[in-house]
Amino acid sequence: MSETRNVRSGVFLPPHHGNNEDVTLCMQRDFELAEWLDHLGFSELWMGEHHSGGMQIYGSPELWIAAAAERTQRIKLGAGVISVPYHNPYLIADRIVQLDHQTRGRAMFGFGPGMLVSDAAMLNIVPDQQRARLVEGVDVITRLIDGEVITQDSDWFSLRDASLQLAPYSYPRPELVTVTSKTPTGSRLAGKYGLGILTHGAGNVDGSWQAAVEAGKEHGNDLDRKDLRVVVSFHLAESKAQAIKELDFGLEDWMHYLEALNPKSYAETRAKGGTDPEKLIAARGGLAGTPDEAVEYLEALWEKTGGFGTIVLTGTNWMGFEATKRSYELFMRYVLPRFNGSNARRDRSLEWVFENRENFSGANQAAIEKAVAADGRT
Incomplete structure (x- = not known):
């Protein structure tokens, strides 16, 4: 493959942790995972905000980022996302700028209306208020920053x-993104304010992007696909059987x-996948398989979406911790290099040496014989 892409790698942690586990240990494991992803060279890691349901355990992704930043060196850390309707937008902007300084520009901030209706219910916010508040809140946040x-x-x-009272550490401002799902709200916000987009690979990615581009033109913003992040669910192992x-x-805990x-959504997923793990993941637009299958998946996704800047893998905790770490390692060692074509020059060099092996070997042998003869020994 020629050098045609420079797609970055990321991980999105909702996170999902079984209610049968100790929550403190779950948190420590997430920090260990951040260190592992940093070691592997992932570009970014996102942490979600949730307040109910028990399985997604962080109410403040900003607090998690502050701690994870002290344990890592290069990886960017994102709030994915801040549920804007749940907070005073001034305080969101203030926290963003503080974290921008604390992390020296490694913090990123995603904006959304809030995923769980149960969260909004506890705050006495009705669902039809959430997107309007998101729009109003993002306007205030960006203007303050x-x-x-x-x-x-x-x-x-x-x-x-x-x-x-503080200007951002990052110029002109930290990296800000919106999440798009079933409505065009996030896409239009991204276009209006020149933000990035985080969207799911199983959805209408190209449609979301085009809606953002059109909104960007209306407001004088030229969007770049390098700021488009596509989220997919992978679990990789050396064999498909092992992955499954x-x-x-x-x-099954996640399905519950x-x-x-x-x-x-549960009923639709069960109708497509039954109790077959591979089919259940495929029904959600994901993959359980080998690195070779992941490369094929990404090539098809590239064609389907029209291209993107970052592929973001969902941290589902469908697998144990060691298997999860191994899956991410396989992705970085064998999938991303092939997809990006980053070893093209190495392949070219090897091919050139192989094609000229007889000439090179003969010249080397002749040089050895000449040196031996000159030394007067046989």
């Missing part, structure tokens, strides 16, 4: 001559959680 002084009244916050067997650890969150 950009240095504006804001006076604004809303049905959920009120600001008077509000401004941030390792799903025994946590796939899906049933609690979204009975309709």
